[in-house]
Each structure stands twice: as C-alpha cells, then as structure tokens.
Amino acid sequence: MMPKLNPNGARAARDHAQGRFATLTFERDVAAPLSVLWQAWTTPAARAVWSAPTPSVIVEFLEADTGVGGREVSLCKVEGQPDIRCECGWLELQPAVRSVNYEVVSSRGVTQSAALVTADFSGADERSRLVVTVQLSALAENMEAGYRQGFDAGLGNLAGVAERTMVLQRVIQAPRTIVWDTWMNPETLPQWWGPDGFSCRTKKIDLRTGGEWVFDMIAPDGTVFPNHHLYIEVRPEERIGYTLLWGENGPKHADAWVSFEDQDGATKVTLGMVLSTAAEFQEAKRFGAVELGLQTLGKLERFIKAR
Structure with missing residues (x-):
C-alpha cells in the first residue's frame, strides 16, 4: 500500500534519533464475497488497479511475488516529485483470513518509514469486512498523516474494485x-x-x-x-x-x-x-x-x- 507523502521534507538523521511510532487502524465493509475481497487484496493485477491513492499518482510495479517469503516492489510517481519506492514482503498469508507483510518506503535512496501491516478478513455471503492494522515506524516528517491519507484512500479504492470483480x-x-x-x-x-x-x-x-x-x-x-x-x-x-x-x-x-x-x-x-x-x-x-x-x-x- 502506497502512503501519500511529501518526500521533500525528510530529515532522516534527526527523525531517527527522535523516533516516530504509531499504530493505525482502518476498517472497511465491502459489498463483495470474502473470497473476492481476498483476491482483490493479494493479486498483483488487482492491486495495480486500486493501489494508487489519487488519480494524480501512477504506481508502477517492478516485482510482484505473492507468497510467503515473496516480495512486491513498486514506484509511486507524481509529476514534479521524486519517485517513492515501496517494498512489501509477505510474511503470512492465510487465505480469506489474514495477511501480514512488512513495508519499507524510501525516496532518493533514503528510507522514509517501515511498517508492519496486518489485514484481518471476515464475512458471509455477499458482504465482507477488512480490518487493517499498521504498526508504523517513521523516519521522515508527516509520515503518520501520509499513511492515514494513503491507506484511507487506497482501501476506498479496494472496496470499489472488489465490488466489480x-x-x-x-x-x-x-x-x-x-x-x-x-x-x-x-x-x-x-x-x-x-x-x-x-x-x-x-x-x-x-x-x-x-x-x-x-x-x-x-x-x-x-x-x-x-x-x-x-x-x-x-x-x-x-x-x-x-x-x-x-x-x-x-x-x-x-x-x-x-x-x-x-x-x-x-x-x-x-x-x-x-x-x-x-x-x-x-x-x-x-x-x-x-x-x-x-x-x-x-x-x-x-x-x-x-x-
């Protein structure tokens, strides 16, 4: 998941010394079966459709290996700004139950943040529910706000994608x-x-x-x-x-x-x-x-x- 962020304000050394930590929780009810929501969440072809937080952002996938031990690497491109690199590694995949992955965001070779992302799935019939918990360690300024905006927008996109999948x-x-x-x-x-x-x-x-x-x-x-x-x-x-x-x-x-x-x-x-x-x-x-x-x-x- 690509957070919305401004890469120009990073002061990595100072922020590392201070440390910025946050636990963020996002919830979505989706008008789609649980099996469909799981596919939309994990399948690279579907993730490429919903992962950009806003229409002005282009997400380019460089690698996508959805399996325990596999990783996904993408670039977030915004005109006039440096590319943002996001590396996601899958740590746990219980189909239609839970996924856990790490996420490292960087810009110009400097790490901006690291996070542990846990997604829990539940549902019945034609409706499902997703609860995402992000344990964030930020090295750059405003990353918590960026994550809140990025995940909120991305999960909104995900719900729309799942409902037409x-x-x-x-x-x-x-x-x-x-x-x-x-x-x-x-x-x-x-x-x-x-x-x-x-x-x-x-x-x-x-x-x-x-x-x-x-x-x-x-x-x-x-x-x-x-x-x-x-x-x-x-x-x-x-x-x-x-x-x-x-x-x-x-x-x-x-x-x-x-x-x-x-x-x-x-x-x-x-x-x-x-x-x-x-x-x-x-x-x-x-x-x-x-x-x-x-x-x-x-x-x-x-x-x-x-x-």
Whole structure:
C-alpha cells in the first residue's frame, strides 16, 4: 500500500534519533464475497488497479511475488516529485483470513518509514469486512498523516474494485505443467477457449509478456464478439496478468489474471477480472458471465482429458 507523502521534507538523521511510532487502524465493509475481497487484496493485477491513492499518482510495479517469503516492489510517481519506492514482503498469508507483510518506503535512496501491516478478513455471503492494522515506524516528517491519507484512500479504492470483480475457480484433474502448457500454447488455446458452443477465430497470437491475442469469439448463432488480450505478465506455471479490450485496440473491458496452484496432483485454476466500471460488472452478470466463464474452465478440463 502506497502512503501519500511529501518526500521533500525528510530529515532522516534527526527523525531517527527522535523516533516516530504509531499504530493505525482502518476498517472497511465491502459489498463483495470474502473470497473476492481476498483476491482483490493479494493479486498483483488487482492491486495495480486500486493501489494508487489519487488519480494524480501512477504506481508502477517492478516485482510482484505473492507468497510467503515473496516480495512486491513498486514506484509511486507524481509529476514534479521524486519517485517513492515501496517494498512489501509477505510474511503470512492465510487465505480469506489474514495477511501480514512488512513495508519499507524510501525516496532518493533514503528510507522514509517501515511498517508492519496486518489485514484481518471476515464475512458471509455477499458482504465482507477488512480490518487493517499498521504498526508504523517513521523516519521522515508527516509520515503518520501520509499513511492515514494513503491507506484511507487506497482501501476506498479496494472496496470499489472488489465490488466489480469476478473470481471463478475450478480444480482440474491434471498436473499443473499440463494445464499451463494447454493454456499457453498458441495452437491449443483457441481450440478450447470460450463457453460451450463458442469457437475462436484468431488473427494474431503471441503468448508472452508484452504479447497479445487478437481474436473473434463466435457464438452458436453466428454472432461475432471481437476480443483483444494484452499480456502484462507471464510467470510460467504460476500466473498470467492481462488486459481485455473490446476488439483490436478497442476500449478496455477489464484487468484480468489467471493463477495455477498444485492441489494433490491436480491444479486449482483461478480466473479473475476487475471490470472497468460498475455498470459493466452488472451488465456482465446479467449476460451470464459467471456461468459462461465456468463453462470455459470446464471446456479446458475436457480438452485436457481428451488429449
């Protein structure tokens, strides 16, 4: 989480001698299932959508390894100001229950603050709750105020993102290597992608970081739906992050990800997407996006079994 701060006022040596410590607590009720909120909180593709505290801030992710012992490194960019570097290390991850991470913020190579961030999750049905506790040690001036502003804004963004996020999961009875290879093979992906009865017509396909897939999805009645996937991140056998566009170079429809996890010889596949607006989310639900997405994962499993 990127605090809102002014890097120009740091007087690190004096402040280290004085010491600035604070415990901050933030609470949010979210109109989304607990499993969805957890994905929005931990998944790099979703975090990139909500982490900037204000629209004037651009957050660039340099590293993102969401796992115990993994770390996330990002740069907070504001025009006319030095970049702020934030390093987050994951110490504990109990899915849909709790996460703990450290966070170190620096500017121009000088540490501004260090913090321990604990997030506790609870909820039932379509509503969930998040309580975040930040134990802050600040070396620069005004960091407590910056953290309050940054976390308050970021968690507000998070709630909005979670409320327009879809998460689909399926355990596929095949090893992760096979599932990954079937997904990331330019010959096999178009053969199974899409709901029951749909087919794909590929125009371009380059399945790598920085690559793209331009294709039409063709419904059983012949209706053509132009699609364009831009691949932001490809971590072999772990996850894919991509942007969905309405047709080639069209307007953005969603930020999406797929993760692959071993599960007793099978593979748990999680397909998530943050729709660009609340209206698009509601329209997708009315259109049956959840059911159609689950059909797509079902086609993947049947394709693998048939090979």
